[in-house]
Amino acid sequence: MNEFDLIQQYFSNIGPNVVAQSSLQLGVGDDCAIVKPSDGFFQAMSVDTLVADVHFPAKADPTLIAERALRVNLSDLAACGASPRWFTLALTLPEVEPNWLKAFSQGLQAAAAQFDIALVGGDTTRGPLSITVAVHGEVAPGQALLRSGGRPNQLVYVSGSLGDAAAALQFMNKKLSATQQDAGYFMQRYYRPEPRLQVGGVARMVSAAVDVSDGLIADLGHICKRSDIGATIDLERLPLSPALQRSCSEVQALELAATGGDDYELCLLVPETGRSQFEELAAQFGLPVTLIGNTNRHSGVQCLYKGSPHEFTTTGFTHF
Numbered sequence: 001m002n003e004f005d006l007i008q009q010y011f012s013n014i015g016p017n018v019v020a021q022s023s024l025q026l027g028v029g030d031d032c033a034i035v036k037p038s039d040g041f042f043q044a045m046s047v048d049t050l051v052a053d054v055h056f057p058a059k060a061d062p063t064l065i066a067e068r069a070l071r072v073n074l075s076d077l078a079a080c081g082a083s084p085r086w087f088t089l090a091l092t093l094p095e096v097e098p099n100w101l102k103a104f105s106q107g108l109q110a111a112a113a114q115f116d117i118a119l120v121g122g123d124t125t126r127g128p129l130s131i132t133v134a135v136h137g138e139v140a141p142g143q144a145l146l147r148s149g150g151r152p153n154q155l156v157y158v159s160g161s162l163g164d165a166a167a168a169l170q171f172m173n174k175k176l177s178a179t180q181q182d183a184g185y186f187m188q189r190y191y192r193p194e195p196r197l198q199v200g201g202v203a204r205m206v207s208a209a210v211d212v213s214d215g216l217i218a219d220l221g222h223i224c225k226r227s228d229i230g231a232t233i234d235l236e237r238l239p240l241s242p243a244l245q246r247s248c249s250e251v252q253a254l255e256l257a258a259t260g261g262d263d264y265e266l267c268l269l270v271p272e273t274g275r276s277q278f279e280e281l282a283a284q285f286g287l288p289v290t291l292i293g294n295t296n297r298h299s300g301v302q303c304l305y306k307g308s309p310h311e312f313t314t315t316g317f318t319h320f
């Protein structure tokens, strides 16, 4: 199978009503994709590469690899308050395996359909397995959520629950034991993170946002640095899933929640005065949020456990 057949067979029709989508002037199969942005909107773009055995096990189910590749990119759009529109895919494969490609394209299709984003182009090449997805979204002028928008004396919220994806990695590395059901839950959280795109509905109440890809302390630290503020989080407030609480000691669970990456939940800063309105809107838009701390005039992220400072030996994933 040559490259053109491969693209035609597996990647020519991924996403919601690609053919009917009026914004798409030209999709997969030409030199470029050509799209028509919505009137008056800005484009938000992000790209992420997932390398086999660095970002996922090479032998993992290709459906799940595809889901994860698209979902982690969608999380970056969510963190900016943007709505998904189009994406491109660069796929490096050791060999053309029809069964692998079929399963991969099914995973891509499932995530694309769920989150309303269309594959408009890409590239395939031979080499060690790696997947690069570039997402394009749209956001209304002035509505984008930035890391730099934080101020002192604001509230720190996090969506969903933390530490589950880190627990999945520990489970895969045999450093954590869990019941079959809990392990299955952790693996779902790792491979199928939920991009919190509902945040668009509450964006006007949010001052700054980041998605938790490297770990809460590390990613909240990015907001602090860009906003020139500090933050204090109360560890006992961190939202932990029942599965995580069942599978670890409290100390272990809090460490995974505070420093483990890959959850792709959102960390949001909200002015004190907007508290009740933010919480009401979040509930209305189906965004589960937990208040975990406050910002201040210092710098960096401080953790408190029952009121006393607590230090972790690691603060999150670093790439180099």
Ligand SMILES: [Mg+2]
Residues within 6 Å of the ligand: 075, 076, 079, 210, 211, 213
């Ligand atoms: Mg991010």
